[in-house]
Amino acid sequence: MKRLLAPRTLFLSLGLLWLLAIWLSLALGPVSLPFVDTLRAGLRLLGAPIAGQGLEQAELIVGQIRLPRTLLGLLVGAVLALSGVAMQGLFRNPLADPGLVGVASGAALGAALAIVLGSGFGGLPEALAPYLLSLCAFLGGLGVTALVYRLGRHNGRTSVATMLLAGIALTALAGAGVGLFTYLADDATLRTLTFWNLGSLNGASYQRLWPLLLVVCVVALWLPRRAQALNALLLGESEARHLGVEVETLKRELVFCTALGVGAAVAAAGLIGFIGLVVPHLLRMLVGPDHRLLLPASLLAGGTLLLFADLVARLLLAPAELPIGIVTAFIGAPFFLFLLIKGRG
Amino acid sequence: MLQAQGVHVRRGSKQVLQAIDLSLHAGQVLGVLGPNGAGKSSLLGALCGELTPNQGQVLMQGLALAQWQGAARARALAVLPQVSSLDFSFSVEEVVGMGRLPHASGVQRDAEIIEQALYAADAQHLLGRSYLALSGGERQRVHLARVLAQLWPGAEGSVLLLDEPTSALDPLHQHTTLQAVREIAQRGTAVLVILHDLNLAARYCDCIVLLHEGRCHATGSPQQVLTPQALKTVFGIEVLVQAHPERGHPLIIAR
Amino acid sequence: MMRRPSVLIALCASLVFAAVAQAEPLPQRWVSAGGALSEWIAALGGEARLVGVDTTSQHPESLKALPSIGYQRQLSAEGILSLRPDVLVGTEEMGPPPVLAQVRQAGVRVELFSSKAELTAVDENLKHLGTLLGAEQRASTLASDYRQRIQALQAAIGQAKTHQQAPGVLLLVGHGGGKPMIAGQGTAGDWLVQQAGGRNLAEHDGYKNVSVESLAGLDPEVLVVSDRALTGDAAVQAMLKENPGLSASRAARDGRIVVVDPTLLVGGLGPRLPEVLQSLARAFYPQGNVSFKP
Numbered sequence: 001m002k003r004l005l006a007p008r009t010l011f012l013s014l015g016l017l018w019l020l021a022i023w024l025s026l027a028l029g030p031v032s033l034p035f036v037d038t039l040r041a042g043l044r045l046l047g048a049p050i051a052g053q054g055l056e057q058a059e060l061i062v063g064q065i066r067l068p069r070t071l072l073g074l075l076v077g078a079v080l081a082l083s084g085v086a087m088q089g090l091f092r093n094p095l096a097d098p099g100l101v102g103v104a105s106g107a108a109l110g111a112a113l114a115i116v117l118g119s120g121f122g123g124l125p126e127a128l129a130p131y132l133l134s135l136c137a138f139l140g141g142l143g144v145t146a147l148v149y150r151l152g153r154h155n156g157r158t159s160v161a162t163m164l165l166a167g168i169a170l171t172a173l174a175g176a177g178v179g180l181f182t183y184l185a186d187d188a189t190l191r192t193l194t195f196w197n198l199g200s201l202n203g204a205s206y207q208r209l210w211p212l213l214l215v216v217c218v219v220a221l222w223l224p225r226r227a228q229a230l231n232a233l234l235l236g237e238s239e240a241r242h243l244g245v246e247v248e249t250l251k252r253e254l255v256f257c258t259a260l261g262v263g264a265a266v267a268a269a270g271l272i273g274f275i276g277l278v279v280p281h282l283l284r285m286l287v288g289p290d291h292r293l294l295l296p297a298s299l300l301a302g303g304t305l306l307l308f309a310d311l312v313a314r315l316l317l318a319p320a321e322l323p324i325g326i327v328t329a330f331i332g333a334p335f336f337l338f339l340l341i342k343g344r345g
Numbered sequence: 346m347l348q349a350q351g352v353h354v355r356r357g358s359k360q361v362l363q364a365i366d367l368s369l370h371a372g373q374v375l376g377v378l379g380p381n382g383a384g385k386s387s388l389l390g391a392l393c394g395e396l397t398p399n400q401g402q403v404l405m406q407g408l409a410l411a412q413w414q415g416a417a418r419a420r421a422l423a424v425l426p427q428v429s430s431l432d433f434s435f436s437v438e439e440v441v442g443m444g445r446l447p448h449a450s451g452v453q454r455d456a457e458i459i460e461q462a463l464y465a466a467d468a469q470h471l472l473g474r475s476y477l478a479l480s481g482g483e484r485q486r487v488h489l490a491r492v493l494a495q496l497w498p499g500a501e502g503s504v505l506l507l508d509e510p511t512s513a514l515d516p517l518h519q520h521t522t523l524q525a526v527r528e529i530a531q532r533g534t535a536v537l538v539i540l541h542d543l544n545l546a547a548r549y550c551d552c553i554v555l556l557h558e559g560r561c562h563a564t565g566s567p568q569q570v571l572t573p574q575a576l577k578t579v580f581g582i583e584v585l586v587q588a589h590p591e592r593g594h595p596l597i598i599a600r
Numbered sequence: 601m602m603r604r605p606s607v608l609i610a611l612c613a614s615l616v617f618a619a620v621a622q623a624e625p626l627p628q629r630w631v632s633a634g635g636a637l638s639e640w641i642a643a644l645g646g647e648a649r650l651v652g653v654d655t656t657s658q659h660p661e662s663l664k665a666l667p668s669i670g671y672q673r674q675l676s677a678e679g680i681l682s683l684r685p686d687v688l689v690g691t692e693e694m695g696p697p698p699v700l701a702q703v704r705q706a707g708v709r710v711e712l713f714s715s716k717a718e719l720t721a722v723d724e725n726l727k728h729l730g731t732l733l734g735a736e737q738r739a740s741t742l743a744s745d746y747r748q749r750i751q752a753l754q755a756a757i758g759q760a761k762t763h764q765q766a767p768g769v770l771l772l773v774g775h776g777g778g779k780p781m782i783a784g785q786g787t788a789g790d791w792l793v794q795q796a797g798g799r800n801l802a803e804h805d806g807y808k809n810v811s812v813e814s815l816a817g818l819d820p821e822v823l824v825v826s827d828r829a830l831t832g833d834a835a836v837q838a839m840l841k842e843n844p845g846l847s848a849s850r851a852a853r854d855g856r857i858v859v860v861d862p863t864l865l866v867g868g869l870g871p872r873l874p875e876v877l878q879s880l881a882r883a884f885y886p887q888g889n890v891s892f893k894p
């Protein structure tokens with residue numbers, strides 16, 4: 001079958017784009033640094049003994065602000081795209097989205113709880129306070145997804161259709177919860193909540209990267225091992241079972257990976273929509289639906305796309321910053337409509 | 346190879362199968378006939394483990410079906426469902442290649458098998474096409490190639506269950522498909538096939554089970570089972586049964 | 601990593617003010633993330649030093665020409681650094697914290713001020729700003745002047761209260777008049793009303809939408825309208841048009857509707873406040889000669 005791109009060409013171009021995105025993300029920002037300085041600062045960060053005037057400033061901006069932000073973008077983009085692939089596989093629908101199992105709305109509920117009642121958590125260890133929001137978002141996402149999964153189970157089997165409906169119902173319920181917190185919130189808290197809901201890579205720091213890195217490693221190593229099982233699942237659950245796939249285990253793994261991955265991404269960077277939908281879809285058009293190619297390609301392309309979106313977010317209104325969720329939605333929604341219209345024609 | 350012993354299956358409040366006893370033998374094609382709602386698909390479901398009998402048991406190679414797990418089971422038992430929904434643009438060879446999932450036979454061997462299975466299903470010309478661009482009949486043949494590839498080349502100990510594999514096919518391909526089924530049976534595979542066309546069943550099956558209201562109405566060779574009386578009882582049609590002028594198998598003609 | 605902020609600051613400062621050679625020179629390039637703070641900086645004659653402000657800094661009008669660093673709670677480290685500031689000033693609402701840490705790390709002073717609606721906060725903020733701007737004298741004059749005016753006003757209001765009962769007031773924050781939020785207990789709007797001698801009829805906490813029915817039931821004597829989109833008479837007309845229930849109130853019948861600028865309600869007490877309080881108090885006590893002039 002004629003694909004738009006041969007796998008080798010695809011991975012070569014994706015890899016180059018990935019490197020380009022990393023370089024641009026390190027080299028561009030509201031502070032204009034000469035490219036040479038970015039390079040020298042980068043080399044210094046790697047331990048090369050380079051000295052020069054103004055390099056400290058460059059090293060600070062590249063090393064302490066842009067690099068953690070770039071890494072955060074790569075990880076969040078990658079895990080969102082991978083989760084998108086997992087959900088589209090689970091629901092056997094190319095238009096499925098990680099939001100379907102309630103992970104995003106659960107995380108939003110957790111975050112709203114933390115933002116609005118933040119100071120009300122008495123007796124919380126001091127060291128945990130800065131991570132309260134992330135922790136609540138993560139647990140909220142995990143909790144709601146676990147509930148959706150639990151509701152979908154009956155007689156030892158998981159009904160994807162029931163999960164879908166349970167996901168819709170719990171999303172509505174979580175939305176009502178967020179609404180309630182919004183009502184209780186004062187003006188300033190409301191703004192924080194609004195901004196959190198739009199996502200941002202702003203203020204990334206190395207300490208906060210570690211938990212996410214761990215989660216992304218788990219997801220990125222686990223899902224590709226199940227690539228062929230995912231292919232078989234697209235035929236249908238019983239077909240996959242007849243091909244020797246432990247379907248129930250697979251479904252549990254997919255839901256778990258998504259909850260873990262999206263939960264961690266949302267905890268680190270807020271709600272960033274459309275990456276999980278657009279990236280796998282786009283790549284499927286380029287290389288076809290085989291998960292053995294789709295998963296690693298999504299890993300690369302998710303990070304790349306998010307870094308480009310972040311460049312727009314931080315450069316467009318500099319020195320102010322646009323929430324990245326706005327940028328991804330501006331890219332994602334028209335693309336979604338394009339698919340809709342194209343699918344109809 | 347595969348045996349059903351006193352199988353009862355209940356769906357909701359309805360008893361869809363009652364006291365079914367049947368065996369599939371190596372190298373034999375067993376046809377299942379019956380009107381709509383007679384329990385044909387339920388029988389297939391019970392035989393492949395999708396439905397759990399509430400009484401009786403299904404054995405494969407003397408071992409309860411539930412004992413068979415994962416890839417080992419998939420190497421011994423392949424199932425072609427009546428309809429497959431696949432909404433992703435896999436290429437034809439990728440779809441057929443999924444049949445090789447339970448095997449670790451290597452890319453090269455798999456590619457050979459995929460080609461041979463496609464050839465057997467008379468779908469070799471579809472190689473390289475997108476699954477989504479195929480017609481219903483072409484898709485059915487691709488899935489047939491997939492289950493053939495799963496058991497390829499077919500050997501004693503393997504079981505193939507087919508649910509109306511000819512439903513979307515033109516007359517020529519109804520024959521090529523059942524011919525392919527015969528060939529894999531000749532190499533030792535035990536085959537069960539659900540059919541609607543009485544004449545196709547008469548021609549290609551070694552043995553026929555006539556289902557009626559969830560029970561086995563008759564079992565035996567086509568000559569034994571396909572009698573005007575039995576067909577009148579089960580299907581409610583008046584027929585003449587004559588011997589095929591060239592091949593000798595029963596030929597059913599509606600009156 | 602080497603961090604020598606003083607070197608960087610000295611470098612920048614020496615470019616602008618070559619003559620100044622102090623151990624800790626005054627910050628020359630300022631970024632302000634707080635509406636009231638920006639106003640005070642302008643009042644202290646430091647507007648020329650501002651190189652960037654946040655979205656809450658709307659007064660004086662000329663600040664809008666400066667680069668915007670976005671909303672005070674969602675600052676971007678690199679955005680701020682691109683303005684090469686010596687100091688970032690803001691209230692405790694400024695954030696997020698990791699961004700402030702990064703800004704500090706880059707050698708920029710981050711100075712925090714109180715956004716509490718208290719006179720002591722104004723005193724402290726002015727003193728702090730005065731030191732940073734090298735305008736201590738002017739700051740202390742402004743502070744004592746401010747305190748005097750507010751206290752004089754309080755005295756006049758106290759006087760007026762002996763002749764007239766404190767009027768029931770509602771403060772409505774709207775956008776083109778539609779679906780106004782009522783300033784409840786603990787809000788800056790509530791503080792404003794109280795300080796001007798009014799009695800806030802709203803009993804809920806924070807800013808909330810209130811049904812038309814209960815609005816009519818509260819029957820305020822004076823309405824204070826604060827509209828984000830409209831000013832002056834247009835704001836009043838829009839509010840009455842969109843909320844017919846209000847037209848029946850005593851305030852609307854007697855024409856006792858005052859408009860205040862919504863930017864007054866964020867980020868602590870600013871220099872425009874005494875005038876606004878005076879105009880509110882005059883609306884609350886039309887008989888009394890309420891003024892902060894002794």
